[in-house]
Amino acid sequence: MSTTTAGPNVTQRRLLTTPIPGPRSRALMARKARAVASGVATTMPVFATRAAGGIVVDVDGNHLVDLGSGIAVTTVGNSAPRVVEAVQEQVAAFTHTCFMVTPYEGYVAVAEALNRLTPGDHEKRTVLFNSGAEAVENAVKIARAHTGRQAVVVFDHAYHGRTNLTMAMTAKNVPYKHGFGPFAGEVYRAPLSYPFRDGGLDGETAALRAIDVIEKQVGADNLAAVVIEPIQGEGGFIEPAPGFLPRLAAWCRYHGVVFVADEVQTGFARTGDLFACDHEGVVPDLIVTAKGIAGGLPLSAVTGRAAIMDAAHAGGLGGTYGGNPLACAAALAAIETIEAEHLVTRAREIETLMLEGLRALQTRDPRVGEVRGRGAMLAVELVEAGTDRPDPALARAIAGAAHERGVIVLTCGTHGNVLRLLPPLSISDELLRDGLDVLEAAFAASAGGAR
Ligand SMILES: *Cc1c(COP(=O)(O)O)cnc(C)c1O
Numbered sequence: 444m445s446t447t448t449a450g451p452n453v454t455q456r457r458l459l460t461t462p463i464p465g466p467r468s469r470a471l472m473a474r475k476a477r478a479v480a481s482g483v484a485t486t487m488p489v490f491a492t493r494a495a496g497g498i499v500v501d502v503d504g505n506h507l508v509d510l511g512s513g514i515a516v517t518t519v520g521n522s523a524p525r526v527v528e529a530v531q532e533q534v535a536a537f538t539h540t541c542f543m544v545t546p547y548e549g550y551v552a553v554a555e556a557l558n559r560l561t562p563g564d565h566e567k568r569t570v571l572f573n574s575g576a577e578a579v580e581n582a583v584k585i586a587r588a589h590t591g592r593q594a595v596v597v598f599d600h601a602y603h604g605r606t607n608l609t610m611a612m613t614a615k616n617v618p619y620k621h622g623f624g625p626f627a628g629e630v631y632r633a634p635l636s637y638p639f640r641d642g643g644l645d646g647e648t649a650a651l652r653a654i655d656v657i658e659k660q661v662g663a664d665n666l667a668a669v670v671i672e673p674i675q676g677e678g679g680f681i682e683p684a685p686g687f688l689p690r691l692a693a694w695c696r697y698h699g700v701v702f703v704a705d706e707v708q709t710g711f712a713r714t715g716d717l718f719a720c721d722h723e724g725v726v727p728d729l730i731v732t733a734k735g736i737a738g739g740l741p742l743s744a745v746t747g748r749a750a751i752m753d754a755a756h757a758g759g760l761g762g763t764y765g766g767n768p769l770a771c772a773a774a775l776a777a778i779e780t781i782e783a784e785h786l787v788t789r790a791r792e793i794e795t796l797m798l799e800g801l802r803a804l805q806t807r808d809p810r811v812g813e814v815r816g817r818g819a820m821l822a823v824e825l826v827e828a829g830t831d832r833p834d835p836a837l838a839r840a841i842a843g844a845a846h847e848r849g850v851i852v853l854t855c856g857t858h859g860n861v862l863r864l865l866p867p868l869s870i871s872d873e874l875l876r877d878g879l880d881v882l883e884a885a886f887a888a889s890a891g892g893a894r
Contacts, residue, residue, distance in 0.1 A: 465503025497870025576604025
């Protein structure tokens with residue numbers, strides 16, 4: 444049985460009342476083109492008005508099946524009842540004082556919750572920010588303050604954000620970096636474990652390959668932090684081979700390098716564990732969270748070992764809005780929702796249901812190179828039939844065909860050839876099955892030169 448936490452007034456059924464986009468969305472897209480910087484692209488040309496459970500309703504009344512969660516954000520559901528109630532109560536009490544001016548309990552309670560829930564039972568501290576990128580930057584600041592070293596190692600296909608330091612840490616040029624340099628220095632890139640594309644290299648061997656690059660090109664004595672997504676997000680939902688993360692973490696521990704898990708996309712039940720690091724029992728020194736943390740409100744965090752977190756001098760960390768009271772209220776409600784509604788278990792149920800459909804598709808369609816992922820973070824890597832050559836045009840065609848049929852799906856990957864599925868954990872089995880049927884139809888519609 445599925446737990447559904449749909450808010451009021453959103454029928455949990457896919458329903459198309461107009462072509463996609465409908466006339467109201469088209470009119471709004473025209474206004475957007477005149478008013479919004481064209482650098483801000485949209486996946487679908489439809490404007491949302493309401494969303495809950497597994498449905499996003501657009502301004503023309505179309506009910507779209509949500510397999511994107513606004514990029515892994517509305518993990519507990521859109522307008523999840525506990526989040527709505529908590530935010531309404533908080534907004535009526537006070538909206539902002541600045542935690543650095545007159546603090547409030549909600550921030551401390553979120554820090555306590557993160558210290559309790561993140562991997563490892565050592566003493567921890569937390570600091571809150573607004574966006575994933577901001578939190579990643581601060582994790583680097585903290586690691587540098589603690590180690591007195593400067594270098595940062597990141598990986599092939601990594602995505603860490605769009606600010607200057609995180610652009611340097613992100614691998615892919617277009618669209619994230621192109622024309623936006625110069626980038627921050629002292630960022631070095633190591634090879635990842637990517638089983639589908641590295642000949643199935645085992646995790647231990649892939650880790651030693653990365654460590655060799657790090658030792659030869661950077662040197663542990665210069666290295667403040669290794670920053671890695673335990674399952675890569677924008678880079679293609681790449682799950683490193685078992686043993687890769689534990690081996691890297693052990694090397695970091697031995698050399699006094701701060702091991703930072705960027706769980707911005709993988710965190711908060713998304714992968715069928717509360718955090719993706721839990722899967723192999725990896726305990727990062729610092730863990731960066733955002734996206735799924737607060738049911739859609741902007742919040743991010745760095746949580747980690749007290750001795751490392753407390754290395755930054757007083758006043759060295761902060762920001763005007765970091766840990767905004769509305770976002771903190773939302774985070775506490777989102778965490779309560781994850782626990783009360785057993786959403787970690789729900790993510791595993793979604794994995795079982797979705798993988799069955801996707802694997803069936805894979806056996807029938809040679810353009811499916813690999814089906815992978817965990818929990819409600821699943822991906823289909825598309826290739827030219829029977830080869831391992833990436834097929835980004837096919838990914839675009841299939842996503843486009845799904846959009847036309849009222850299903851929100853996203854693409855990702857260094858080559859843009861990966862369909863990624865990130866449903867909210869509040870979605871019903873019925874909507875998931877419907878979404879799979881639509882994907883199947885989209886594959887059929889994109890068969891043989893039709894693109
Ligand atoms: C989205 C993302 C970020 C950046 O988060 P923003 O809130 O967009 O700044 C960083 N790391 C990972 C792994 C992400 O998926």
